[in-house]
Amino acid sequence: MTSPVGQQRERQDQDQRRTGAVAVRTTGLRKSFDDTEVIRGVDIDIEPGTILGLIGPSGCGKTTTVRLMTGLLEPTEGSATVFDTDACRLSSSDRARIGYLPQTPALFPELSLDENLSFHASMYGMRLRRRDRLDQLLEWVELADHRKKRVVDASGGMQRRLALAAAFVHDPEVVFLDEPTAGIDPILRDKLWTRFREQAADGRTLVVTTQYVGEAGQCDQVGLLSDGELLLLDTPTNLRRAAFDGEVVDVRLDRPLTDEEVADIGSKPFVVGSIERTSPTGLRIVVDDAGRAMQQLREAIDVCDASVVDMDEHLVDYDEAFLRVVQRHRSASTTSEEVAA
Numbered sequence: 001m002t003s004p005v006g007q008q009r010e011r012q013d014q015d016q017r018r019t020g021a022v023a024v025r026t027t028g029l030r031k032s033f034d035d036t037e038v039i040r041g042v043d044i045d046i047e048p049g050t051i052l053g054l055i056g057p058s059g060c061g062k063t064t065t066v067r068l069m070t071g072l073l074e075p076t077e078g079s080a081t082v083f084d085t086d087a088c089r090l091s092s093s094d095r096a097r098i099g100y101l102p103q104t105p106a107l108f109p110e111l112s113l114d115e116n117l118s119f120h121a122s123m124y125g126m127r128l129r130r131r132d133r134l135d136q137l138l139e140w141v142e143l144a145d146h147r148k149k150r151v152v153d154a155s156g157g158m159q160r161r162l163a164l165a166a167a168f169v170h171d172p173e174v175v176f177l178d179e180p181t182a183g184i185d186p187i188l189r190d191k192l193w194t195r196f197r198e199q200a201a202d203g204r205t206l207v208v209t210t211q212y213v214g215e216a217g218q219c220d221q222v223g224l225l226s227d228g229e230l231l232l233l234d235t236p237t238n239l240r241r242a243a244f245d246g247e248v249v250d251v252r253l254d255r256p257l258t259d260e261e262v263a264d265i266g267s268k269p270f271v272v273g274s275i276e277r278t279s280p281t282g283l284r285i286v287v288d289d290a291g292r293a294m295q296q297l298r299e300a301i302d303v304c305d306a307s308v309v310d311m312d313e314h315l316v317d318y319d320e321a322f323l324r325v326v327q328r329h330r331s332a333s334t335t336s337e338e339v340a341a
């Protein structure tokens, strides 16, 4: 879907990338409703042409963060900027460079899918080549065969896809998508992510919230929110590393090691975290680099006069990584509250 406008923006975004510009930035962002603070000091920089995924448990503040970034909510403290301008003070022409899929999209139930999309296009004053654009978008979200269906007769997933198409109708440069894949089957979800990646490759910037933690792997940067705090902002690979503060190797031996032998292995420089007994003869060891450490571990186990039955890197999946980072943060907060009390 690279239009001439898209190509021009790609060039502009490449220029911005060279100068280190950011498309969206939050600085010390805080938001309270009544006396309850729900966003607690969030700092995020999003480079043009990248996808930021916001993940976190229900109620952690994903939607509120997105609404602050779009300027729909005013922060209590700190700021959110888009194109270097306060999000609450964007001009109407800058607003037209932004797309937004809210969690509860506004669709006209009695109008057809096609008419709804057409209405969104007309709001942006689109006339030229509008039909082509709408056809393209309906294909994009696999609704072309249902275009005549009224929204009221469409499934929840179809309505979501229609709203997603509407967020892109005016070819925006920065797009905020609040749970775009909720209620969509895994095959189409995967296709949509391929399309989001194409959009980013075309120079557009996407902020995507999701409750499907595995989708973190599709993003350039992942922001992990918990109770309104940004626990981590990093690449998906580093999110996995953060779960154990290193890489993880699982080893099974021909006999149980004694506590002294385990402590001896734990003192080796390539072991950077805990050693956990996973069974009488099984160990889970956190190391700096799994590839290198496996040979060094074999040597250390040889010295103990034991043999390795099998040894493999434990590939942490995103769900496990997410759970561990959130649980670690929650237990650290509880401990510091107990110390303070």
Ligand SMILES: Nc1ncnc2c1ncn2[C@@H]1O[C@H](COP(=O)(O)OP(=O)(O)OP(=O)(O)O)[C@@H](O)[C@H]1O
Binding pocket: 033, 038, 056, 057, 058, 059, 060, 061, 062, 063, 064, 065, 211
């Ligand atoms: N307008 C509001 N008034 C009062 N509280 C609000 C308002 N909007 C959000 N909240 C509260 O702020 C917190 C964060 O809500 P938010 O919708 O941002 O979470 P979320 O991570 O998007 O959740 P979910 O994944 O369930 O959509 C919640 O405790 C919610 O109840």
